[in-house]
Amino acid sequence: MLNVLRAGLRMGRVTTSYPASRDPVNPAYRGRPALEASRCTCCSDCVTACPAQVISLVGSTLRLDLAGCIFCGLCEDACPEDAIHLTPEFELAAENRADLVEVWNVSGGQAVTPRQNGAVAGNVIPATEARRLNGRIRTLLARSLHIRHMDAGSDNACDWEIAALLGPVYDVQRLGIDVVASPRHADMLLVTGPVTRHLEPALRATYEAMPRPGLVVAVGDEACGGGVLKGSYAVAGGVDRVLPVDVYIPGSPPRPQALIHGILLALGGTQPYRQPQTVGTE
Amino acid sequence: MTSVAVQSVTLEDQVRGLLTDRAVVRHTGERLAVEVPVTDLPESCARLQHGLQATLATMVGYDDRARSGGYRLAYVFQAPDNWLSVEAAIDPETAAFPSVTPRLPAAHLYEREVHDMLGLVPEGHPDLRRLVLHDDWPAGVYPLRKDFDPAIPVPRVEGAPHRFHHLHGEGIVEIPVGPIHAGVIEPGHFRFAAVGEVVLHLETRLFYTHRGIEKLAEGKTAAQALALAEHTCGACALSHAVAYCQAVEALAGAEVPGRAAAIRSLLLELERLYNHVGDLGNMCAGVGFAVGASHGAWLKELLQRLNERVAGNRFLRGVGRLGGVRRDIETSQALDIQQTLHQVRGEFERFVELVLETSSVMERFRGTGRVETESARALGAVGVAARASGLTGDLRRDQPYAAYGALMVPEVVQSQGDVQARAQVRIEETRASFALAQQLASDLPDGPISARMPSLPPFAVGLGYTESPRGSNVHWVRTGADGTIDRYRIRSASFCNWPVVALAVPGNMVPDFPLINKSFELCYACLDR
Numbered sequence: 001m002l003n004v005l006r007a008g009l010r011m012g013r014v015t016t017s018y019p020a021s022r023d024p025v026n027p028a029y030r031g032r033p034a035l036e037a038s039r040c041t042c043c044s045d046c047v048t049a050c051p052a053q054v055i056s057l058v059g060s061t062l063r064l065d066l067a068g069c070i071f072c073g074l075c076e077d078a079c080p081e082d083a084i085h086l087t088p089e090f091e092l093a094a095e096n097r098a099d100l101v102e103v104w105n106v107s108g109g110q111a112v113t114p115r116q117n118g119a120v121a122g123n124v125i126p127a128t129e130a131r132r133l134n135g136r137i138r139t140l141l142a143r144s145l146h147i148r149h150m151d152a153g154s155d156n157a158c159d160w161e162i163a164a165l166l167g168p169v170y171d172v173q174r175l176g177i178d179v180v181a182s183p184r185h186a187d188m189l190l191v192t193g194p195v196t197r198h199l200e201p202a203l204r205a206t207y208e209a210m211p212r213p214g215l216v217v218a219v220g221d222e223a224c225g226g227g228v229l230k231g232s233y234a235v236a237g238g239v240d241r242v243l244p245v246d247v248y249i250p251g252s253p254p255r256p257q258a259l260i261h262g263i264l265l266a267l268g269g270t271q272p273y274r275q276p277q278t279v280g281t282e
Numbered sequence: 283m284t285s286v287a288v289q290s291v292t293l294e295d296q297v298r299g300l301l302t303d304r305a306v307v308r309h310t311g312e313r314l315a316v317e318v319p320v321t322d323l324p325e326s327c328a329r330l331q332h333g334l335q336a337t338l339a340t341m342v343g344y345d346d347r348a349r350s351g352g353y354r355l356a357y358v359f360q361a362p363d364n365w366l367s368v369e370a371a372i373d374p375e376t377a378a379f380p381s382v383t384p385r386l387p388a389a390h391l392y393e394r395e396v397h398d399m400l401g402l403v404p405e406g407h408p409d410l411r412r413l414v415l416h417d418d419w420p421a422g423v424y425p426l427r428k429d430f431d432p433a434i435p436v437p438r439v440e441g442a443p444h445r446f447h448h449l450h451g452e453g454i455v456e457i458p459v460g461p462i463h464a465g466v467i468e469p470g471h472f473r474f475a476a477v478g479e480v481v482l483h484l485e486t487r488l489f490y491t492h493r494g495i496e497k498l499a500e501g502k503t504a505a506q507a508l509a510l511a512e513h514t515c516g517a518c519a520l521s522h523a524v525a526y527c528q529a530v531e532a533l534a535g536a537e538v539p540g541r542a543a544a545i546r547s548l549l550l551e552l553e554r555l556y557n558h559v560g561d562l563g564n565m566c567a568g569v570g571f572a573v574g575a576s577h578g579a580w581l582k583e584l585l586q587r588l589n590e591r592v593a594g595n596r597f598l599r600g601v602g603r604l605g606g607v608r609r610d611i612e613t614s615q616a617l618d619i620q621q622t623l624h625q626v627r628g629e630f631e632r633f634v635e636l637v638l639e640t641s642s643v644m645e646r647f648r649g650t651g652r653v654e655t656e657s658a659r660a661l662g663a664v665g666v667a668a669r670a671s672g673l674t675g676d677l678r679r680d681q682p683y684a685a686y687g688a689l690m691v692p693e694v695v696q697s698q699g700d701v702q703a704r705a706q707v708r709i710e711e712t713r714a715s716f717a718l719a720q721q722l723a724s725d726l727p728d729g730p731i732s733a734r735m736p737s738l739p740p741f742a743v744g745l746g747y748t749e750s751p752r753g754s755n756v757h758w759v760r761t762g763a764d765g766t767i768d769r770y771r772i773r774s775a776s777f778c779n780w781p782v783v784a785l786a787v788p789g790n791m792v793p794d795f796p797l798i799n800k801s802f803e804l805c806y807a808c809l810d811r
């Protein structure tokens with residue numbers, strides 16, 4: 001018993017205070033790719049190099065879809081002009097799929113606002129009522145947020161990060177967040193994986209079992225946009241092909257702080273990711 | 283160089299001595315390939331396994347109709363100092379071959395897999411139920427055949443429901459669990475047959491996370507397919523990436539520079555460290571020992587933060603590259619590694635002391651989930667599961683890759699085969715990995731971090747392997763006519779160990795299942811692919 005107490009004491013307070021205060025930025029972290037549009041010559045080497053096929057170049061408009069990006073940095077390696085770089089930016093969660101599509105007008109050296117131009121290919125199911133109602137959810141809740149995690153065929157990286165949220169360092173209970181065992185008690189479904197054919201029925205059933213309004217959050221490259229698994233006979237290619245998604249959290253996997261950011265965003269508690277207007281004007 | 287040549291001649295003589303003269307022996311790179319008539323498959327595999335003390339490392343089926351007019355099978359064995367494969371052509375009309383499983387139980391899952399994925403029928407196999415594909419997949423559609431078009435959606439059909447084996451008898455109850463579980467764990471279905479609290483039989487239904495990774499690789503360049511290798515599994519991302527790179531490098535005859543090999547080994551040890559430490563914490567969670575669980579989780583976090591500082595990703599993704607590594611380790615990062623490991627190592631020893639001294643934990647660990655040496659051997663167990671049951675295999679020592687040839691990897695083995703033994707093996711291996719990583723980080727050789735890859739020859743096969751935290755990963759890659767990937771087979775450690783879990787559970791209490799499962803720490807994602 002004494003040993004147990006001693007162990008607890010030695011660990012001391014290891015819990016992060018994120019999001020109240022920021023942990024130091026790790027400059028090595030591979031987060032959002034950013035383009036220096038003035039350097040880009042439209043050679044399209046990055047398009048060829050991207051293993052997740054999320055970069056496209058049409059005329060002088062370069063689009064990069066963060067939803068399916070695996071943050072590998074191969075675009076950066078391939079670029080002969082040193083125009084594209086991975087930044088350590090990790091709070092990338094967004095409510096609209098289109099907000100995750102970065103659009104750069106290369107010839108004008110301008111970043112274009114994604115909401116006007118970031119059309120998304122494929123049949124995306126529109127978001128639920130829940131998002132409109134999320135303010136109400138919060139007032140209705142008057143208790144902790146109940147999350148049900150559902151692995152819809154992930155490679156387990158995202159799931160380990162969700163498990164870390166419950167550990168001593170991220171300890172999301174301090175934020176009033178609980179992970180629950182049954183969807184019947186859940187306010188939010190946290191889905192990882194591209195939605196495999198074998199798990200699609202289970203995912204639908206889990207969603208059906210949730211009380212309404214219920215929030216759906218897609219976690220990671222595969223859940224947000226299929227990642228490198230796009231086009232497989234065995235996957236749907238993203239949660240929004242099957243369920244309405246309220247918040248997308250990109251990452252391969254998103255680090256635990258990014259998960260917290262996205263979960264709070266779904267509750268209306270943080271700012272969504274918007275393409276920064278560093279170059280050009282709106 | 284000479285010693286290698288002498289050795290392979292000896293192996294070749296041995297192989298010829300064991301087989302009939304219908305077998306044709308070829309050299310492919312450093313490996314031996316033995317071509318036999320399909321009717322000789324079971325006998326040849328059995329003789330080589332027993333005669334050479336070899337173990338089945340992987341089995342691959344592929345559609346070679348365009349080139350040779352038929353399908354082909356390769357049973358790849360790991361002999362004490364080499365790899366060899368027994369290969370046979372299959373007539374596309376009958377698409378059948380005599381099953382090797384009755385002679386070699388370790389072939390069981392592989393043969394069910396080629397049955398599902400290629401429509402090849404292993405005649406005489408004891409159990410040909412669906413494995414990878416589930417009940418609603420239409421009959422006669424085989425994703426790994428070349429005429430399967432992934433662009434055409436495969437309809438869901440009303441298939442016959444999966445037949446579970448039922449035990450009948452007084453007081454026997456069946457308890458189905460999953461595929462979706464209460465906690466944050468991966469999906470799989472388990473069916474216990476129990477009398478009271480005691481499990482008599484455990485059946486698993488897996489492959490829920492099947493993502494078609496091997497098919498996706500087909501037609502991609504070797505460089506593009508690396509991302510697929512890396513996304514097979516999160517926790518063993520680097521082990522898979524390196525195994526894949528080594529397979530392609532072997533196929534192309536490429537040499538990896540010394541510095542790159544050392545960085546690979548260093549990061550592979552960091553991967554083992556964060557996994558083993560986290561797994562020990564999870565085993566504490568499995569018996570409800572919260573302080574141990576959170577201590578383990580904290581140490582794992584420190585190690586994953588180190589991963590992020592060194593590699594830019596907490597799961598060491600984005601490090602691998604064909605011909606070397608993508609990122610160098612700067613002097614400051616090497617120092618960071620040494621300092622962090624020094625700190626975590628001290629804390630780890632206190633954590634271990636805490637766990638070992640907590641008698642309620644050790645009582646639950648001891649005698650639970652036992653696997654005898656002979657069973658582990660027969661089922662082809664690998665990794666911690668094998669080494670806790672008296673088997674010594676560790677690819678880092680047995681068939682050194684990356685920089686392991688120059689390192690002393692200690693032999694860690696326990697004989698009792700229970701949860702405690704698996705904990706003990708992880709503890710010893712963690713200590714060894716701390717030492718290996720320190721040694722590598724303090725003495726990285728100078729030089730380039732990658733070599734230029736030659737273009738890949740057509741119709742060539744390469745084999746790559748790593749000893750991941752969960753055991754051996756064996757990747758088999760074959761190129762097509764244009765040098766792109768024609769077939770990619772990923773055999774993860776979990777593929778070998780799932781049948782071992784099913785064997786470890788009977789005789790234990792139902793509530794001990796989560797603990798037993800955690801002590802194996804198998805992965806669903808890299809089994810299901």
Ligand code: SF4
Binds near residue numbers: 050052070071
């Ligand atoms: S996946 Fe993302 S980081 Fe990797 S090449 Fe594509 S855009 Fe760049």
Ligand code: SF4
Binds near residue numbers: 040043045081
């Ligand atoms: S970002 Fe670089 S690689 Fe991509 S099109 Fe522009 S110049 Fe070419």
